[in-house]
Amino acid sequence: MIYKTDYHTHSTFSDGRSSPEEYIAPAIEAGLSEIGFSDHLTLFKEFEDWNMSPEDISPYLFYIENLRKNTKNIKIKTGLEVDFFAGKEEEIRDYLSSLPLDYVIGSVHYLGEKPVDNGPEFYEGKNIDRLFELYLDSVCVAASSDLFDIMGHCDLIRIYGYKTTSDLEPLYRKLAKTMKQHDVAFEVNTNGRNRPLADFYPDRKFLHVFKEENVPVCVNSDAHMPSRVGQYFDEAYELLRYVGFSEMAVFDKRIRRMVPF
Ligand SMILES: [Zn+2]
Ligand SMILES: [Zn+2]
Numbered sequence: 240m241i242y243k244t245d246y247h248t249h250s251t252f253s254d255g256r257s258s259p260e261e262y263i264a265p266a267i268e269a270g271l272s273e274i275g276f277s278d279h280l281t282l283f284k285e286f287e288d289w290n291m292s293p294e295d296i297s298p299y300l301f302y303i304e305n306l307r308k309n310t311k312n313i314k315i316k317t318g319l320e321v322d323f324f325a326g327k328e329e330e331i332r333d334y335l336s337s338l339p340l341d342y343v344i345g346s347v348h349y350l351g352e353k354p355v356d357n358g359p360e361f362y363e364g365k366n367i368d369r370l371f372e373l374y375l376d377s378v379c380v381a382a383s384s385d386l387f388d389i390m391g392h393c394d395l396i397r398i399y400g401y402k403t404t405s406d407l408e409p410l411y412r413k414l415a416k417t418m419k420q421h422d423v424a425f426e427v428n429t430n431g432r433n434r435p436l437a438d439f440y441p442d443r444k445f446l447h448v449f450k451e452e453n454v455p456v457c458v459n460s461d462a463h464m465p466s467r468v469g470q471y472f473d474e475a476y477e478l479l480r481y482v483g484f485s486e487m488a489v490f491d492k493r494i495r496r497m498v499p500f
Pocket of ligand 1: 320346348391392
């Protein structure tokens, strides 16, 4: 049996539809060995309906710890999906340093003031090549901050299916090299399949770049409801195997180890 983990899930502590507890049975059913919760934490922005405010952190950690104590048959991990903002690295580091987490997913949702995944209007009238370049560069800066264990949906800018005219391989190459250098894993995020993009993140065309640069990988669903835990994982693992990956990143108290699959 493949050792499967799903570290990217959202509960009612942020914008998920169910409590963490409701994810457990579907996770076991999906054949997962571990399930991790990664509710959204967005510092330096007004509270919005999709994220958790810093005051919710203690109840969140307490809840997950309790769930861990009371759950058999699957390991439970505590994570967060934290928004990256360039220039705020030290504040983010200070904030995270006191939290008992197994891993932190670093995500770029904002380019400037606006999130890139809150509707296709963001893209209208903009230079798409330039947006992709800005986005991938921003993920690169996030990866080099040494704040995160996993980069979330590293090319989320593909969400609405916009395509560039430029060749993006050099940008993906730079990103992969940066992740390797800073010991950050990338995720195959299967939730892109449920979005207008209708495919995984990152672009499968560039998965070989991550393999060539030897970047650790994990497979995550980014589920916002229990029925999507472990969704499309067989296909994601097959894809990774095809590209040449044979092991995946597992996290405990922010220490990574690799497990063969
Ligand atoms: Zn995200
Ligand atoms: Zn997410």
